[in-house]
Amino acid sequence: MPLVVDLRAPETREPSLVGGKGAALAMLAHHGLAVPPALCLTTAAYEIFVDGASLRPVIRQELGRKNFDDMRWEEIWDTALRIRNRFLRASVPQAVAAALAERLTSELASTPLAVRSSAPGEDAAGASFAGLHDSFVGVRGIDEVVAAVRSVWASLWTDRALLYRRELGIDPDRSSMAVVIQPLVQGEVSGVAFGVHPTRPGHLAVEAVHGLNQGLVDGTIEPDHWAIDATTGRIAAHRPPESRRRLTLSAAGTEIEDLAGAPAPLDAHRIDEITAALRTVETVFGSPQDIEWTIDAGSLVLLQSRPVTTSTTDESDKRAWYLSLTRSLDNLRGLRRRVEDDLLPAMDREADEIAGRDLESFDNRRLAAEIEDRRSTHERWVDVYWREFIPFAHGIRLFGQFYNEIVRPDDPHEFMNLLGGTPMLSLLRNRRLAELAAAIRADPQLASSLQLGELDDPDFSERVDAFLDEFGDAVYGNRAVFEDRRGLIRLLGTMAAAAPTEQAFGAKDVHEMTAAFLAAVPAARRQLAEEILDVGRVSYQLRDDDNIHIARHKALVIDAVAEGRRRLAQTPAVAEELTDPDQVVAALRHPNLVVEPATAPVALEAAEGIRPQPRQLVGQPAGPGVATGPARRITGVDDLFDIESGEVLVCDAVEPNMTFVVPMVSAVVERRGGMLIHGAIIAREYGLPCVTGVPDATSRIRTGDRLTVDGYLGIVTVVPRPADEHSEDRRATD
Amino acid sequence: MSHDPSHLEILRELLTDQLLAVLGTHHDGEPYTSLVAFAATPDLKRLFFATGRATRKHANLVADARASMLVDNRTNRPADFTEAAAATAVGIVEEIAPDERTDFEEVFLAKHPHLESFVRSPSCVPLQLRVSVYMVVTRFQHVIELHFD
Numbered sequence: 001m002p003l004v005v006d007l008r009a010p011e012t013r014e015p016s017l018v019g020g021k022g023a024a025l026a027m028l029a030h031h032g033l034a035v036p037p038a039l040c041l042t043t044a045a046y047e048i049f050v051d052g053a054s055l056r057p058v059i060r061q062e063l064g065r066k067n068f069d070d071m072r073w074e075e076i077w078d079t080a081l082r083i084r085n086r087f088l089r090a091s092v093p094q095a096v097a098a099a100l101a102e103r104l105t106s107e108l109a110s111t112p113l114a115v116r117s118s119a120p121g122e123d124a125a126g127a128s129f130a131g132l133h134d135s136f137v138g139v140r141g142i143d144e145v146v147a148a149v150r151s152v153w154a155s156l157w158t159d160r161a162l163l164y165r166r167e168l169g170i171d172p173d174r175s176s177m178a179v180v181i182q183p184l185v186q187g188e189v190s191g192v193a194f195g196v197h198p199t200r201p202g203h204l205a206v207e208a209v210h211g212l213n214q215g216l217v218d219g220t221i222e223p224d225h226w227a228i229d230a231t232t233g234r235i236a237a238h239r240p241p242e243s244r245r246r247l248t249l250s251a252a253g254t255e256i257e258d259l260a261g262a263p264a265p266l267d268a269h270r271i272d273e274i275t276a277a278l279r280t281v282e283t284v285f286g287s288p289q290d291i292e293w294t295i296d297a298g299s300l301v302l303l304q305s306r307p308v309t310t311s312t313t314d315e316s317d318k319r320a321w322y323l324s325l326t327r328s329l330d331n332l333r334g335l336r337r338r339v340e341d342d343l344l345p346a347m348d349r350e351a352d353e354i355a356g357r358d359l360e361s362f363d364n365r366r367l368a369a370e371i372e373d374r375r376s377t378h379e380r381w382v383d384v385y386w387r388e389f390i391p392f393a394h395g396i397r398l399f400g401q402f403y404n405e406i407v408r409p410d411d412p413h414e415f416m417n418l419l420g421g422t423p424m425l426s427l428l429r430n431r432r433l434a435e436l437a438a439a440i441r442a443d444p445q446l447a448s449s450l451q452l453g454e455l456d457d458p459d460f461s462e463r464v465d466a467f468l469d470e471f472g473d474a475v476y477g478n479r480a481v482f483e484d485r486r487g488l489i490r491l492l493g494t495m496a497a498a499a500p501t502e503q504a505f506g507a508k509d510v511h512e513m514t515a516a517f518l519a520a521v522p523a524a525r526r527q528l529a530e531e532i533l534d535v536g537r538v539s540y541q542l543r544d545d546d547n548i549h550i551a552r553h554k555a556l557v558i559d560a561v562a563e564g565r566r567r568l569a570q571t572p573a574v575a576e577e578l579t580d581p582d583q584v585v586a587a588l589r590h591p592n593l594v595v596e597p598a599t600a601p602v603a604l605e606a607a608e609g610i611r612p613q614p615r616q617l618v619g620q621p622a623g624p625g626v627a628t629g630p631a632r633r634i635t636g637v638d639d640l641f642d643i644e645s646g647e648v649l650v651c652d653a654v655e656p657n658m659t660f661v662v663p664m665v666s667a668v669v670e671r672r673g674g675m676l677i678h679g680a681i682i683a684r685e686y687g688l689p690c691v692t693g694v695p696d697a698t699s700r701i702r703t704g705d706r707l708t709v710d711g712y713l714g715i716v717t718v719v720p721r722p723a724d725e726h727s728e729d730r731r732a733t734d
Numbered sequence: 735m736s737h738d739p740s741h742l743e744i745l746r747e748l749l750t751d752q753l754l755a756v757l758g759t760h761h762d763g764e765p766y767t768s769l770v771a772f773a774a775t776p777d778l779k780r781l782f783f784a785t786g787r788a789t790r791k792h793a794n795l796v797a798d799a800r801a802s803m804l805v806d807n808r809t810n811r812p813a814d815f816t817e818a819a820a821a822t823a824v825g826i827v828e829e830i831a832p833d834e835r836t837d838f839e840e841v842f843l844a845k846h847p848h849l850e851s852f853v854r855s856p857s858c859v860p861l862q863l864r865v866s867v868y869m870v871v872t873r874f875q876h877v878i879e880l881h882f883d
Contacts, residue, residue, distance in 0.1 A: 060813060610883075
């Protein structure tokens with residue numbers, strides 16, 4: 001099979017050789033429609049590459065780590081990141097590079113190019129998915145083309161593609177990728193047109209922007225939108241964007257220019273021309289199509305055509321929401337301003353205002369209303385968290401992808417070292433605790449009085465109060481973490497008895513790693529690199545901090561519910577202490593209501609006569625290193641204060657409000673998976689081995705089991721504690 | 735909870751579907767393995783197999799009854815690394831007592847009817863591995879032990 005073909009040649013209409021996009025372009029050229037000249041690196045080149053670098057077993061191993069239905073989106077992203085890094089580190093075979101160089105020299109030597117993904121099957125009728133794989137514009141010269149080709153190949157395995165693996169039939173043995181290479185047409189106006197309007201039956205849709213199409217396709221630039229009556233061809237509606245902007249080529253890649261007051265990019269005549277092209281293309285392919293187009297020197301040029309994109313109306317399909325998390329740098333800049341300047345200050349202001357209300361002065365009915373008010377305020381901020389803060393976390397991913405493409409490191413998560421050392425609230429809290437522990441360590445008299453449970457040192461007591469003033473709002477589950485001051489004192493005693501822990505990387509290390517990274521970035525892209533790193537750092541910091549800010553609102557709910565419980569404890573109608581806030585509210589409103597406490601759920605029983613015992617559990621590698629120690633399973637606030645130095649933290653999900661115990665542990669094991677979860681982030685800050693995404697970790701591992709945590713391979717080996725020590729844990733699960 | 739089938743289900747499937755197991759024995763610390771036809775009792779606590787009285791594995795088991803048995807469903811393809819499952823049974827081997835002979839033949843010959851003449855030959859010894867623990871391996875490295883209390 002040929003490695004490089006010209007898409008104008010007749011044999012190139014075969015999707016298994018040139019992919020869906022390539023075959024469609026060849027078909028358009030064959031029917032005399034205006035398309036840019038294009039070469040196609042065939043699927044044969046991909047096959048030579050993946051087989052030469054033995055990448056198929058790597059893909060298979062990464063995809064087989066656990067059942068796909070058990071993977072969280074973050075784990076899928078990590079999986080894609082690891083596969084991508086292996087692609088980036090593999091050499092493009094000499095035969096492929098030579099075949100490309102030969103054709104580029106003669107035809108496309110010095111012009112800026114577009115290097116586009118073209119997967120067989122991605123645009124098959126009935127299964128068309130736009131934007132799952134990557135394309136690059138403004139690529140210049142053979143070295144950049146080879147690098148872009150490798151990135152396009154890797155994008156066969158993006159997190160987006162993995163989400164649609166069933167529809168795409170993803171299988172390492174059968175999946176392949178062709179690459180279309182075209183001179184970049186730098187049209188004055190560009191856009192897309194949809195053969196079926198996504199929301200208005202009986203209509204077509206045209207969207208257009210000034211400048212390059214890339215900004216529209218990746219969602220950076222909002223287009224003008226027209227709905228066209230499919231029968232009459234008349235314009236039925238025009239929706240202009242909030243502001244018109246233009247994407248153009250620059251030395252660093254692309255840049256955005258504001259076009260305040262610019263006219264709409266299309267007039268009625270052009271819209272007719274595009275609509276006519278859409279109908280012609282539909283005739284060529286025999287089914288409604290979506291097209292990308294540009295207007296170059298006054299003439300309409302078609303950039304690609306595919307069957308109308310499959311859209312889902314199934315609201316339970318959350319994949320569209322996940323895809324919306326992939327944000328451009330420009331989008332993240334806007335989101336950062338909103339989060340930093342508006343949302344966080346507003347959240348804190350509201351918490352301050354609520355905290356100022358005097359609960360004791362409220363009668364029972366007013367208190368019930370206050371509990372409901374606080375709960376709805378908390379829920380409102382949780383909603384903001386999902387809509388605005390979670391998408392902002394994509395800043396970490398954007399930097400990770402950029403870093404890996406420049407550095408191609410051995411460890412695909414090395415980029416996180418450059419994000420570490422930011423002034424996160426949780427790290428500040430841990431430093432304060434470390435200072436208190438150091439004070440105990442330096443004062444044997446204080447240490448021994450604390451051991452006896454006495455806190456008679458007024459200076460130290462004042463410092464503990466100051467700590468609680470600053471960080472006392474921490475919440476875990478439905479309880480305030482530091483509600484029992486004795487627990488905090490015990491924790492400080494344990495910390496003081498052990499050697500002080502330090503963060504893995506100091507400011508100097510981070511500074512040096514940053515300098516080395518920036519030196520590796522080509523000069524033209526250095527400013528862009530600095531900006532992406534800056535957004536990544538803020539995103540990383542907020543990923544932790546936002547939870548601590550939100551916890552203030554949860555703590556305010558807990559305070560009000562606790563006040564209600566305190567009053568109800570003296571009411572004869574209430575059988576026992578109520579755990580459900582709804583019951584507290586009801587009992588406050590109706591003093592004669594008889595309320596029974598909720599019953600606890602019954603634990604699942606193991607199969608009769610057979611006792612399952614974990615020996616080796618596979619999760620995701622999330623912090624490099626190997627450590628051995630006894631397990632400490634966390635099921636509630638009290639477990640946090642029982643942690644002994646050197647134990648392995650085992651929990652369902654490490655929350656920012658409990659990460660103060662991390663400096664004491666030797667490793668972290670978590671059921672929830674992903675590299676960007678709090679457990680992984682904080683473990684990395686302290687250089688601890690970490691394995692996440694371990695299925696049923698907290699139900700299979702018991703406190704006291706001896707664990708070896710292999711953070712390189714993502715494996716936890718379990719040696720059960722002796723049988724006569726089982727009683728404590730049985731009690732805990734009864 | 736995980737979407738994976740339970741390890742007990744995987745074990746039961748392996749012990750039902752697979753015809754052969756690798757039997758591990760030793761002689762004076764020298765390890766030895768051999769392929770044997772096997773069948774599991776419904777409660778999975780015993781694995782039946784048979785061997786000639788003069789075989790090396792029989793001699794080894796007479797000297798030390800401790801043994802292991804590996805059953806797996808690999809297909810000799812790269813996908814085995816993530817798709818194949820294996821179970822190792824560890825326990826003590828003993829000869830089938832005369833009053834257990836009917837049980838043995840019912841279970842063993844239902845699975846391996848073509849071995850009837852072999853099993854009924856005077857030189858053949860019917861045996862059972864009394865399992866104390868199974869180690870079930872999935873996804874190449876995920877290991878769960880199933881202990882009989």
